[in-house]
Amino acid sequence: MRRLPVYFLLDTSGSMNGEPIQALNNALSGMINSLRSDAQASETLWISIITFNSTVTELVPLTELPAFQLPEITDPIGATFTGKALELLHSKASTDIKKGNANQKGDWKPLLFLITDGKPSDTMLYSEMIPKIKALNFGVIVGCAVGQLADDSKLKELTDNVVHLATADTSTLKQFFKWVSDTIEHGNKSMGTTDTVALPPPPQEVVQVI
Template sequence: MRRLPVYFLLDTSGSMYGEPIQALNNALSSMINTLRQDAQALDSLWISIITFDREVNEVCPLTELAMFQLPEIVCPQSGPTHTGKALEMLHLKVQADVIKGTDSQKGDWKPLFFLFTDGKPSDLMVYREMIPKIKSLNFGAIVCCAAGNMADDSLLKELTNDVVHLDNADSTALKQFFKWVSETIEQGSKSQGTGESLELPPPPSEITLVI
């Protein structure tokens, strides 16, 4: 069975400390449970989670959904948002993880990439240097989510046209966002092999598409 790799880059900088990080953990857990109820996702989906604050950590290497164990995502009480360094790690991991097709074997499906942040990159120069490298990886979709008024939609639009905005990072907003993410992934797993690009499902009212 060909794999559908899905990568999550999650902002765990100081502004996420407290209720937001708890809400993020709960929303991720709900998303994983939802995906496990989809037979096609269970067959093909592989998930990786990378967190970023002052440090960048691969908290979950690429793992098949059936074996996936979600760790508790934690964050420091304060500190910068190294989004650029997170993109550096993503670039390395995708190059190492994703199996390319050859004459003798079929490769993985185009990977999907979701980025969640409630702030701006503290390492803006590195962030901008990485954008063309990330775009060259041929993702099936790149979706960025900006939460709260400190997040900069325009910087995320440099990375992808698919940017959504949440008013805040509370439990309701994050659950709605990751429920929408699970619908996007399920749609992605069904559209693989059709030759069609992934169409994002319409977002719920709590999520604003950034035009």
């Protein structure tokens, strides 16, 4: 069975402290439970989570959905090293993703979701990594800016698919990750018929940035 790799890059800098980080944990858990109810996703979906603040951590390596265990994200602290997060993603995805050859088909095009409530603290590295990430040929890259301090323009440098959430409260993040789940399931079912993943209409809590 060909795999659909999905990567999440999650901002856990100091500004996520308090309700936002708890809301993020709850919303992620709900998304995983929703995906597990889809039989096809359970067969093909592999998920990785990378968190970033002043340090970057591969919280969960690329893991098949039935075996996926979501650890609680705690202690948000420090700056927003988005560039370092993209650097680790590039390193991991370059080795994680199976290429096709004459004898077997490779993985489906991976999906990437980057969620941040700020702007990169390492802007030079962030800019350097953008063409390298694009060269990995993701099926879709979604950038999600959360709150007033998030920089839509920086995410626009990475992808045309940028959405903005007004707040990081439980209800808003729950609706966002429900939309993410719908996107993944849609992508999973359309693989093999299209090269890119069309995003479903977002809920009212999710504003697409044009």
